[in-house]
Amino acid sequence: MDSRTMAFINLNAVLGGLTRLCQLDSGAADIIKGKDISVGISVKGGPAGTLVFKDGACTLAPGAAKCDIKLPFSTPEKFNGMIDGTVTPIPSRGFTKIGFLTKDFIKLTDMLTAYLRPKPEDLQDKKFFNISTTIMFHLIVDAIVQIGNHDEIGRASAGYIVDGDIKLEIDGGPVAFIRAKNHRLKAYHQAPEKIMSYMCFENMRTARDLFDGKINAVASVGQGKVRIGGMISQVDNVNRILDRVALYLA
Amino acid sequence: MRKIYEYPKSRAAFERACKVIPSGIYGHQGPTEGCYVPVEAFPLYSSKAQGTYLWDLDGNRFIDYMCAYGPNILGYNDPDVDEAAARQRAISDCTTLPNPIMIDFADLLVDTVACADWAFFAKNGNDVTTGAIMTARAYTHRKKIVFFKGYYHGVSPWTQKIDYAGVIPEDVANNIYVRWNDFEELSQVFEDNRGQIAAIIAQPYMHGNFMDNELPAEGFWAKVRKLCDDTGTVLIIDDVRAGFRLDMAGSDHYFGFEADLICFCKALANGYNVSALCGKEFLKNAISGLSYTGSYWMSAVPFAAGIACIQKMKKLGMPRLLIDKGEKLKAGLIEAGRKYGFDLHVTGVPSLFYLRIADDPSLMLHQEWIAECVKRGVFFTSHHNHFINAALTDADIAETVEIADEAFSVVRDRHS
Numbered sequence: 001m002d003s004r005t006m007a008f009i010n011l012n013a014v015l016g017g018l019t020r021l022c023q024l025d026s027g028a029a030d031i032i033k034g035k036d037i038s039v040g041i042s043v044k045g046g047p048a049g050t051l052v053f054k055d056g057a058c059t060l061a062p063g064a065a066k067c068d069i070k071l072p073f074s075t076p077e078k079f080n081g082m083i084d085g086t087v088t089p090i091p092s093r094g095f096t097k098i099g100f101l102t103k104d105f106i107k108l109t110d111m112l113t114a115y116l117r118p119k120p121e122d123l124q125d126k127k128f129f130n131i132s133t134t135i136m137f138h139l140i141v142d143a144i145v146q147i148g149n150h151d152e153i154g155r156a157s158a159g160y161i162v163d164g165d166i167k168l169e170i171d172g173g174p175v176a177f178i179r180a181k182n183h184r185l186k187a188y189h190q191a192p193e194k195i196m197s198y199m200c201f202e203n204m205r206t207a208r209d210l211f212d213g214k215i216n217a218v219a220s221v222g223q224g225k226v227r228i229g230g231m232i233s234q235v236d237n238v239n240r241i242l243d244r245v246a247l248y249l250a
Numbered sequence: 251m252r253k254i255y256e257y258p259k260s261r262a263a264f265e266r267a268c269k270v271i272p273s274g275i276y277g278h279q280g281p282t283e284g285c286y287v288p289v290e291a292f293p294l295y296s297s298k299a300q301g302t303y304l305w306d307l308d309g310n311r312f313i314d315y316m317c318a319y320g321p322n323i324l325g326y327n328d329p330d331v332d333e334a335a336a337r338q339r340a341i342s343d344c345t346t347l348p349n350p351i352m353i354d355f356a357d358l359l360v361d362t363v364a365c366a367d368w369a370f371f372a373k374n375g376n377d378v379t380t381g382a383i384m385t386a387r388a389y390t391h392r393k394k395i396v397f398f399k400g401y402y403h404g405v406s407p408w409t410q411k412i413d414y415a416g417v418i419p420e421d422v423a424n425n426i427y428v429r430w431n432d433f434e435e436l437s438q439v440f441e442d443n444r445g446q447i448a449a450i451i452a453q454p455y456m457h458g459n460f461m462d463n464e465l466p467a468e469g470f471w472a473k474v475r476k477l478c479d480d481t482g483t484v485l486i487i488d489d490v491r492a493g494f495r496l497d498m499a500g501s502d503h504y505f506g507f508e509a510d511l512i513c514f515c516k517a518l519a520n521g522y523n524v525s526a527l528c529g530k531e532f533l534k535n536a537i538s539g540l541s542y543t544g545s546y547w548m549s550a551v552p553f554a555a556g557i558a559c560i561q562k563m564k565k566l567g568m569p570r571l572l573i574d575k576g577e578k579l580k581a582g583l584i585e586a587g588r589k590y591g592f593d594l595h596v597t598g599v600p601s602l603f604y605l606r607i608a609d610d611p612s613l614m615l616h617q618e619w620i621a622e623c624v625k626r627g628v629f630f631t632s633h634h635n636h637f638i639n640a641a642l643t644d645a646d647i648a649e650t651v652e653i654a655d656e657a658f659s660v661v662r663d664r665h666s
Contacts, residue, residue: 156412164611164612197612216272222273222274222294223274229617230617231460231612232460232633240414243413
């Protein structure tokens with residue numbers, strides 16, 4: 001596993017999950033209600049991005065030049081340590097606003113963790129289950145893109161992906177697409193206009209079971225629980241990257 | 251309008267299989283790797299086969315253009331091959347000492363295949379492509395192997411890609427990939443790896459999946475042959491898929507050059523399980539030194555079947571017979587598509603043709619048409635080249651074109 005790739009995943013996919021959390025969980029939205037603050041993360045030799053909390057919503061913008069609180073990390077490992085809870089970040093900017101970081105931000109990341117590493121009993125609640133699965137779906141899409149762009153073996157898979165949009169969808173649930181161009185990948189968390197290929201899970205339960213490794217993807221295609229079509233070589237290579245998502249997010 | 255097939259018994263069998271067999275049907279004959287889109291359009295298990303036909307568990311009959319992915323060349327249950335196999339089975343099959351019919355089979359291959367001075371037998375195509383690589387490395391004492399992108403040479407780790415499950419980077423560390431028909435890139439690779447390349451392994455032409463199949467450019471093979479000669483590199487032709495559907499003397503012979511090693515399987519014995527690696531005299535010592543064998547590699551029944559198959563193929567004038575049938579089918583399919591405004595591309599050699607509706611680069615339109623053909627009794631796939639067998643009649647070709655026509659009309663109605 002490559003630390004730099006992990007840092008890209010941690011910023012864009014894991015912390016990126018805060019954007020969905022604030023859309024889907026009213027408790028999270030309440031925490032940032034009325035806030036107007038941004039947290040920039042800059043990793044030397046790795047990713048940079050800014051989480052913007054404004055008007056009750058959270059967005060992730062590229063770069064960390066303009067932000068209220070700036071968290072610089074000298075290495076990808078240190079940033080990854082913050083996500084794991086083993087490294088305490090020291091802001092280089094925004095000391096007067098540190099309260100947001102130590103209180104509200106922690107609350108949000110704790111909520112996100114609850115959805116990403118749910119207790120079995122929590123998943124019995126349908127609403128929790130749907131939010132958790134939706135956040136996980138988008139996180140996986142983001143992680144696929146980061147691995148396809150940064151991980152050595154993931155890049156080999158991306159190297160075989162022909163140009164075009166690959167739709168990923170849970171029937172009756174979330175939809176996203178990955179745009180492949182010149183073997184670089186980009187995630188879009190919305191329905192695509194025109195697609196080159198698709199992978200569609202029949203429902204949230206099937207998607208969840210696949211994410212959790214409880215059912216087999218190849219058998220599920222045969223059983224019609226997962227639909228694939230179009231330029232299947234795209235889907236095939238996205239699946240190979242998906243295999244590596246589990247390695248990074250285990 | 252033709253009857254639309256349904257597959258309740260296949261579906262039930264698949265559900266049963268999923269409980270006891272990983273992914274139900276693994277590999278290329280399963281619905282995932284087989285690209286069954288949508289899966290409901292395809293049968294999953296066969297109940298019987300005869301000639302060019304395959305019947306599924308629900309009693310639906312198909313004109314089968316996959317031919318078990320190649321082995322069916324004379325027709326399923328060919329009486330001459332089956333009789334030869336039965337005769338040998340009554341004598342011996344898998345025994346402590348091999349039956350001398352093995353020598354007869356080797357003699358026949360050496361007489362038939364242009365570049366062959368000897369024959370080495372195994373079971374699957376992968377066995378002989380792996381044997382070829384080992385032989386090349388043993389002979390040259392070099393590590394690196396050159397592949398053409400879009401290749402398929404089996405399933406051993408060395409044949410797979412770095413991102414495949416169960417493959418580690420070291421398995422493919424000595425693989426070099428170049429573009430098909432790009433001699434400049436190939437020359438540069440040899441320049442950059444001087445004295446390190448053991449072999450080039452290639453199919454006789456590019457019959458990769460999801461793309462139109464591509465024949466060798468004018469003079470390409472002659473230049474590759476010379477490059478191998480100049481650098482002491484072994485030239486391996488993987489004729490597992492195309493073997494005996496282009497030329498009885500080997501597909502290298504068809505394209506006017508000689509391989510150093512050539513791999514056969516699929517059509518070698520009309521479905522009996524045997525593969526063969528044939529090669530030139532100078533490599534015989536190298537392969538003799540390999541520790542490379544298998545429990546069933548010297549079974550006599552497939553040798554008897556192989557002899558009968560090759561003799562019958564020669565008698566029938568294969569592969570001209572298959573190419574002619576393929577030409578007829580190709581013309582009929584293209585015309586049927588044109589009638590409804592579809593630009594159907596039929597590429598590769600007609601005896602193993604590849605189909606693609608070129609109006610839609612995503613292949614979704616093509617997958618729809620393939621599904622409509624399958625539901626009416628023509629077994630095509632959307633991603634892979636197809637195969638012609640000798641039992642296919644003009645009436646079968648006419649029926650195929652009729653079904654293809656109806657399938658085109660259904661797809662056209664859906665998208666008009």
